[in-house]
Amino acid sequence: MGIEKLKTVLKSPNRSFELKTPVLGASGTYGYNNEFEDFINIEYLGGVVTKGITLEKRLGNKGDRIFETTSGMINRIGLENVGIDCFIKEKLPVLKEKNIDFILNMAGSSFEDYEKLATIVNDNDIKAIEVNVSCPNVNSGCLEFGKNPKTLEELVKKIRNNYDGFLIVKLSPNVSDIRSLALAVQNAGADCISAINTLHGLGIKLNYNGKTFTKKSVQGGLSGRCVKPVSLYYVNQIKNTVDIPIIAIGGIATMNDVFEFISVGADAVQIGTENFTNPSVISDIAVNIEKFMDKNNFKDFEDLKCKIRLEEE
Ligand SMILES: Cc1cc2nc3c(=O)[nH]c(=O)nc-3n(C[C@H](O)[C@H](O)[C@H](O)COP(=O)(O)O)c2cc1C
Numbered sequence: 001m002g003i004e005k006l007k008t009v010l011k012s013p014n015r016s017f018e019l020k021t022p023v024l025g026a027s028g029t030y031g032y033n034n035e036f037e038d039f040i041n042i043e044y045l046g047g048v049v050t051k052g053i054t055l056e057k058r059l060g061n062k063g064d065r066i067f068e069t070t071s072g073m074i075n076r077i078g079l080e081n082v083g084i085d086c087f088i089k090e091k092l093p094v095l096k097e098k099n100i101d102f103i104l105n106m107a108g109s110s111f112e113d114y115e116k117l118a119t120i121v122n123d124n125d126i127k128a129i130e131v132n133v134s135c136p137n138v139n140s141g142c143l144e145f146g147k148n149p150k151t152l153e154e155l156v157k158k159i160r161n162n163y164d165g166f167l168i169v170k171l172s173p174n175v176s177d178i179r180s181l182a183l184a185v186q187n188a189g190a191d192c193i194s195a196i197n198t199l200h201g202l203g204i205k206l207n208y209n210g211k212t213f214t215k216k217s218v219q220g221g222l223s224g225r226c227v228k229p230v231s232l233y234y235v236n237q238i239k240n241t242v243d244i245p246i247i248a249i250g251g252i253a254t255m256n257d258v259f260e261f262i263s264v265g266a267d268a269v270q271i272g273t274e275n276f277t278n279p280s281v282i283s284d285i286a287v288n289i290e291k292f293m294d295k296n297n298f299k300d301f302e303d304l305k306c307k308i309r310l311e312e313e
Pocket residue numbers: 026027028029051052075077079105132135170196197198222223224225227249250251252270271272273274
């Protein structure tokens with residue numbers, strides 16, 4: 001049956017969203033696909049989550065924006081992006097022409113920003129959006145909306161009122177109680193939760209020249225393999241709180257990682273930082289899952305998901 005086996009349907013009470021495979025490229029790490037298309041087996045790409053799009057074009061932060069850490073990285077890109085008008089004019093036609101499934105990731109600094117973005121994407125028939133209320137690298141908005149359950153519920157309701165498609169809200173690990181935020185998202189009518197965005201982090205590089213020390217530092221969002229246990233913890237907490245589907249993100253690099261996330265409640269996954277180490281990782285993982293299913297006679301992904309979730313020692 002081939003790739004058909006990997007089909008994944010995210011189902012909320014009011015909508016559903018179908019993915020070719022359960023393995024997607026995470027926002028900000030997979031561009032708009034064209035950056036990776038020479039490396040990946042495109043047939044096995046579950047979809048692309050776009051870079052965070054804002055109303056206006058943004059140049060992002062000045063200075064050092066990337067710092068390598070043990071088993072991960074810190075970034076402070078600051079939501080550099082082309083802005084929604086340019087996305088619609090230049091990026092959207094290419095994604096459509098190449099038949100790439102995608103989810104538009106959006107970010108704003110005010111309720112009005114998110115409402116306007118929601119209206120524009122609705123008018124352009126964009127099938128799924130991921131609302132970023134979790135970026136730690138900008139001075140205003142974004143994470144501020146994702147910390148307080150009341151504010152978050154109000155924001156998601158406003159977006160819901162302006163957008164008819166599949167609505168995903170991306171949560172942050174930099175909060176005191178993710179369960180109340182997950183509940184707020186569900187109550188406001190969102191269809192799905194994705195988690196996690198990056199963790200606050202500080203990278204320091206000291207150099208001694210024989211007389212004095214010099215210091216370079218980058219404060220931003222930590223991601224990569226080192227964050228996987230944190231993400232597993234949060235995905236598990238979200239699963240124990242809400243009924244809507246969950247897309248897991250954070251340190252995922254192998255098929256086994258995907259299975260671990262499924263075991264705590266994930267329905268699909270996104271791959272972020274690992275794309276920089278292995279640009280074909282998304283299709284590699286999907287192909288490996290297909291081989292595993294063939295070898296072990298799993299008829300479809302739902303079947304595999306149910307079996308993984310039943311295992312408890
Ligand atoms: C360079 C870089 C840029 C990112 N840009 C965005 C963004 O624009 N919007 C967003 O929601 N998340 C963004 N993220 C967060 C990732 O989508 C992902 O949630 C996070 O990196 C954890 O996954 P990972 O450990 O697999 O990288 C970015 C991450 C990195 C490393």
